Amino acid sequence: GENVEQHPSTLSVQEGDSAVIKCTYSDSASNYFPWYKQELGKRPQLIIDIRSNVGEKKDQRIAVTLNKTAKHFSLHITETQPEDSAVYFCAASRRNRDDKIIFGKGTRLHILP
Amino acid sequence: DVKVTQSSRYLVKRTGEKVFLECVQDMDHENMFWYRQDPGLGLRLIYFSYDVKMKEKGDIPEGYSVSREKKERFSLILESASTNQTSMYLCASSFGTGRTGELFFGEGSRLTVL
Numbered sequence: 001g002e003n004v005e006q007h008p009s010t011l012s013v014q015e016g017d018s019a020v021i022k023c024t025y026s027d028s029a030s031n032y033f034p035w036y037k038q039e040l041g042k043r044p045q046l047i048i049d050i051r052s053n054v055g056e057k058k059d060q061r062i063a064v065t066l067n068k069t070a071k072h073f074s075l076h077i078t079e080t081q082p083e084d085s086a087v088y089f090c091a092a093s094r095r096n097r098d099d100k101i102i103f104g105k106g107t108r109l110h111i112l113p
Numbered sequence: 114d115v116k117v118t119q120s121s122r123y124l125v126k127r128t129g130e131k132v133f134l135e136c137v138q139d140m141d142h143e144n145m146f147w148y149r150q151d152p153g154l155g156l157r158l159i160y161f162s163y164d165v166k167m168k169e170k171g172d173i174p175e176g177y178s179v180s181r182e183k184k185e186r187f188s189l190i191l192e193s194a195s196t197n198q199t200s201m202y203l204c205a206s207s208f209g210t211g212r213t214g215e216l217f218f219g220e221g222s223r224l225t226v227l
Contacts, residue, residue, distance in 0.1 A: 001172070009153070032214050043203070043218040044156070089156060093214060100171055101146070101216065105155035 002027040004092050006104025014112050021107045023090035024072040030092040033073045038087045085111045119219035126226050132191040134222050136204030143209035145187035150201040194226045
């Protein structure tokens with residue numbers, strides 16, 4: 001089955017700097033890669049996703065890149081702000097009817113003032 | 114606005130008790146999921162369902178069962194609770210294949226087993 005590895009487990013960056021979180025997956029048939037953000041005490045929420053027919057996707061200050069050959073994908077946050085402090089989870093799925101969505105272990109991002 | 118509602122935010126049970134965690138979604142989603150969230154271990158999939166009366170094991174199904182008698186409701190059952198099942202349980206739902214794969218999560222049920 002699918003296995004998703006996520007690094008680092010904790011990341012501290014100065015406000016205004018960029019943050020990068022990396023994930024690798026094992027199942028070459030996976031074709032959908034979402035990222036979720038979970039603020040303290042709240043439920044995870046989707047912030048961006050990418051499908052395997054696309055190499056990069058941007059939405060304002062966040063971007064995701066995908067390298068299918070190497071089976072890894074990354075989340076990039078530029079110009080970080082205090083509200084970016086949260087736990088971020090990557091995930092992978094085949095997007096078939098009966099396929100599961102497997103998450104990485106999460107990265108706790110701290111934005112330092 | 115999608116709403117996924119979990120019946121209990123906090124539960125305290127004793128070892129050996131039977132525990133029911135209920136989840137209801139109001140968006141006519143085909144897929145429903147139960148995850149367990151523990152510090153340092155992320156979100157681990159227990160069971161999921163892509164249709165009424167259908168269920169599939171996730172990565173950690175041992176000690177759990179599920180029921181999906183109606184499309185909008187997905188229940189997680191702990192037949193005999195144990196202390197290592199103390200955790201935060203998150204229910205989620207999504208549309209089926211061909212549409213957005215976004216998961217909508219409930220607020221979670223924090224279970225403590227004494």
